[in-house]
Amino acid sequence: MLDTQPDEGYTTADGRKIGGVAMEMKNITLRFGGVVAIKDISFDIRWGEVRAIIGPNGAGKSSMLNVISGFYNPQEGEVIYKGYRRPRMRPYQVARTGIARTFQNIALFEGMSVLDNIMTGRLNHMKANIFQQAMWWGKAQKEEEENREKVEKVIDFLEIQHIRKTPVARLPYGLKKRVELARALAAEPSILLLDEPMAGMNVEEKEDMCRFILDVNDEFGTTIVLIEHDMGVVMDLSDRVVVMDYGKKIGDGTPDEVRNNEEVIKAYLGVTDD
Amino acid sequence: MSTTPAQDAPCSIPALLARNASRYGAKTAYREKEFGIWQHWTWSETAEEIRAMALGFLALGMERGDYVAIIGRNRPALYWSMVAAQSVGAIPVPLYQDAVAEEMAYVLDHCGARFVVAGDQEQVDKVIEVQETVTCIEQILYLDKRGMRKYDHSRMNWLEDVQTEGRAAAQRLGAKLDKRTAELTYDHTCVMLYTSGTTGKPKGVVLSNRNIIETSRASSEFDKLKPGDEILAYLPMAWVGDFIFAIGQAYWTGFCVNCPESAQTMMTDLREIGPTYYFAPPRIFETMLTTVMIRMEDASPIKQRLFHHFMAHARKVGPKLLDGKPVSMGARLKYALGNLLVYGPLKDTLGLRRIRVAYTAGEAIGPEIFEFYRSLGINLKQLYGQTEASVFITQQPDGEVRNDTVGVPSPGVEVKIAENxxxxxxxxGTFVEYYKNADSTRDTKDPEGWVATGDAGFFEEATGHLRIIDRAKDVGKMADGGMFAPKYVENKLKFFPNILEAVVFGNNRDRCVAFINIDLGAVGSWAERNNIAYSSYQELAGLKRVLDTIQEHVEQVNESVAQDKMLSGCQIHRFLVLHKELDADDGEMTRTRKVRRRIVEDKFADLIDALYGDKDSVYTETEVTYEDGRKGRIKATLEIRDARVFGNEQRIAAE
Known part of the structure; x- marks a missing residue:
């Protein structure tokens, strides 16, 4: 094993156990032609924690999330996941390693029902081949039942029973966000990436979403990495925060540490937010 | 009244449970939709679950006469916890699940609850908040584990763990439990229910086993309920009706209680279950009808024509067929065809196809709404009751159903009308007492057992049916001495689908004025069809065209009120559409959604003054409470409209 650290983790004030390092970003640099989106950033993510990435618009937060999810491959630096250096991978291969995500702009199948959308989150857990699937025969039948059970638990967990059969296109924005979270959860990920889960929500929807995120972390011990603009939400939810500005990391620590960091105040909190 | 059970007849709910477990062991007692599937429990499984829970309660030290508060949505395990509490000699006290912490604090403190059974984290949080001031609560038991991991569990237990512990202690505590259950008599308290309190603090109504079982027996026989009947339990567990239907009658008759998956899936679940016995307040029937009408307007022209044609026929002959009155062969055949094409599918969609008996009560139901369901062949009837009577005072027998009466006295009930x-x-079924409130008990119930309902009404001479006019204390006088019956006018207004709520003022004044709440569903759909954009209730309520429509409705009501000589003074001269919906969270309504007239009167005093003034608009600010308990303010400028009144000359002539 490479780069394993004998790290026991710690226990948070509210009694949750945070484990050792799950993923480590080492000197990541990402360029799009001449534009440098991420400049030499390093940080780690621990098992079981809620890790936030914040920063002004264009700071490179979403790019960072895309690096974690394997959608972008950085030109420099490496991603150490579960103790191994992660090779260049296709996004679906990354998904199979237990990483699931939601998107800033909702990416659901609009014409499909909520249930079917969430079932797609189980694709990586289905083994039956296309013929068995088409005839709904043999393995396919049993598999669907098992996966449906898992999906129903997620539906129950996120309290979306009433829209189970509703086509996604007919749902309001806040519920679509919740369905997207449900699909990501259905994959039973070990790391869950949330790209602005509260964007465009009203106060009540935000509070619901906060509760769901905390419950997911609490109930399944899922590690959560989230990008968020709402400072209140970030400070309440997360265990540790990475602050980015113009592609650089300018702060890293607990919400309190970050809040009192001079550079962060100057770069982020002082700048008008959208 | 003292009645004693027949020889060996069960005289408590746990005794009825034991009887059902042996008589109907394999029949389904409870169903609940969870994880997308209807899970079910037979009577013998139910008895086992309840026994395990009761043993667990004993292990936690529950004593005879302890009060056990139950808070949550309708779920089998919560119903079981009530019966389990009864089995150990304790008294269940179900509470309204949408009550805020302060409301709960009063009740929990008043009954001195030692145990609280809470549905989920939300309810547990409220109980913990209450515990800061109320010290009697010793144990919190919760049903849904989610989010509860981090809580301090020194005085808290998962209900399933309690059952596991109970099962483990079966040998040790079994005999003790049997003894406690066997002690229960007809005079033991069965349940304590807090009245929603239209005025003042809620009062704890103590109902004995006699009250509940005698009432359940009589009413089950009245409507020939039988094992195999199905009901959907979706109304608040704290409401006496739910206790009678889902526990009293269910245990007496042995029928099946179905619990919906969540509050929002109620309509889908109703459809899947297809209950045979159904209760809903008028509001629900109204909402269903509104939904049907809205959806019909989006249907294709052929479907619309079919619907309207056959509905017109149904209105003519449907109620007659239900009442068993003579109907010509041709009309019968046409009704059968309509049933095939329209009524049947419609009832199926609504989940009302298998209904044998349906009741509505609590408020007056609009004649059109009532007739709509009756014409479809749904045996919808009215009853009149209250918590203090274990529900039933009067009800309509099959074949004698009318919209404007509440029926004849229920079996075993005597009714009289006082001079006023x-x-x-x-x-x-008359309640034992108000808990720790001897004064109120004396005021309500005289030594001979007669209870004042607080409602004014009269018996129709021809039919012997009771008609209710209004709350006795709300009936007032106009300045000119005419009768002022606000509810009468409000009900007429509320029969319009566009009007959700109305509050009429005019006691001791020379004319009546009104506040109106529009129905966001109906008016919103109208706005959508007419391409009218709106962003909030407030904006929609202020639109000129909406006000025009409401004005038409008000004037129609005035015209119909003018027909009644006694009440023609109650016509509405000026009105406004409120900028917010009246809400229980703001204290403007009770949890059962009845308007608290006095509070509305105080809170919107500025608006009432404006209505009696001469300006045509008024600026106001109102404090509102959001669902999470925080407060905010709404500002608005409201337009005041004058409505046409009718028949003034006639009235003067009559004087």
């Missing part, structure tokens, strides 16, 4: 018009009753 107030309705009094006496029955085996």
């Amino acid at each position: 018009g107030e309705v009094y009753y006496r029955s085996p």
Whole structure:
């Protein structure tokens, strides 16, 4: 094993156990032609924690999330996941390693029902081949039942029973966000990436979403990495925060540490937010 | 009234449970939709679950006469916890699940609850908040584990763990439990229910086993309920009706209680279950009808024509067929065809196809709404009751159903009308007392057992049916001495689908004025069809065209009120559409959604002054409470409209 650290983790004030390092970003640099989106950033993510990435618009937060999810491959630096250096991978291969995500702009199948959308989150857990699937025969039948059970638990967990059969296109924005979270959860990920889960929500929807995120972390011990603009939400939810500005990391620590960091105040909190 | 059970007849709910477990062991007692599937429990499984829970309660030290509060949505395990509490000699006290912490604090403190059974984290949080001031609560038991991991569990238990512990202690505590259950008599308290309190603090109504079982027996026989009947339990567990239907009658008759998956899936679940016995307040029937009408307007022209054609026929002959009155062969055949094409599918969609008996009560139901369901062949009837009577005072027998009466006295109930018009009753279901409130008990129930309902009404001479006019204390006088019955006018207004709520003022004044709440569903759909954009209730309520429509409705009501000589003074001269919906969270309504007239009157005093003034608009600010308990303010400028009134000359002539 490479780069394993004998790290026991710690226990948070509210009694949750945070484990050792799950993923480590080492000197990541990402360029799009001449534009440098991420400049030499390093940080780690621990098992079981809620890790936030914040920063002004264009700071490179979403790019960072895309690096974690394997959608972008950085030109420099490496991603150490579960103790191994992660090779260049296709996004679906990354998904199979237990990483699931939601998107800033909702990416659901609009014409499909909520249930079917969430079932797609189980694709990586289905083994039956296309013929068995088409005839709904043999393995396919049993598999669907098992996966449906898992999906129903997620539906129950996120309290979306009433829209189970509703086509996604007919749902309001806040519920679509919740369905997207449900699909990501259905994959039973070990790391869950949330790209602005509260964007465009009203106060009540935000509070619901906060509760769901905390419950997911609490109930399944899922590690959560989230990008968020709402400072209140970030400070309440997360265990540790990475602050980015113009592609650089300018702060890293607990919400309190970050809040009192001079550079962060100057770069982020002082700048008008959208 | 003292009645004793027949020889060996069960005289408590746990005794009825034991009887059902042996008599109907394999029949389904409870169903609940969870994880997308209807899970079910037979009577013998139910008995086992309840026994395990009761043993667990014993292990936690539950004593005879302890009060056990139950808070949550309708779920089998919560119903079981009530019966389990009864089995150990404790008294269940179900509470309204949407009550805020302060409301709960009063009740929990008043009954001195030692145990609280809470549905989920939300309820547990409220109980913990209450515990800061109320010290009697010793144990919190919760049903849904989610989010509860981090809580301090020194005085808290998962209900399933309690059952596991109970099962483990079966040998040790079994005999003790049997002894406790066997002690229960007809005079032991069965349940304590807090009245929603239209005025003042809620009062704890103590109902004995006699009250509940005698009432359940009589009413089950009245409507020939039988094992195999199905009901959907979706109304608040704290409401006496739910206790009678889902526990009293269910245990007496042995029928099946179905619990919906969540509050929002109620309509889908109703459809999947297809209950045979159904209760809903008028509001629900109204909402269903509104939904049907809205959806019909989006249907294709052929479907619309079919619907309207056959509905017109149904209105003519449907109620007659239900009442068993003579109908010509041709009309019967056409009705059968309509049933095939329209009524059947419609009832199926609504989940009302298998209904044998349906009741509505609590408020007056609009004649069109009532007739709509009756014409479809749904045996919808009205009953009149209250918590203090274990529900039933009067009800309509099959074949004698009308919209404007509440029926004849239920079996075993005596009813009389006092000089001032107030309705009094006496029955085996009459409550024992108000808990720790001897004064109120004396005021309500006289030594002979007659209870004042607080409602004014009269018996129709021809039919012997009771008609209710209004709350006795709300009936007032106009400045010119005419009768002021606000509810009468409000109900007429509320029969319009566009009007959700109305509050009429005019006591001791020379004319009546009104506040109106529009129905966001109906008016919103109208706005959508007419391409009218709106962003909030407030904006929609202020639109000129909406106000025009409401004005038409008000004037129609005035015209119909003018017909009644006694009440023609109650016509509405000026009105406004409120900028917010009246809400229980703001204290403007009770949890059962009845308007608290006095509070509305105080809170919107500026608006009432404006209505009696001469300006045509008024600026106001109102404090609102959001669902999470925080407060905010709404500002608005409201337009005041004058409505046409009718028949003034006639009235003067009559004087």
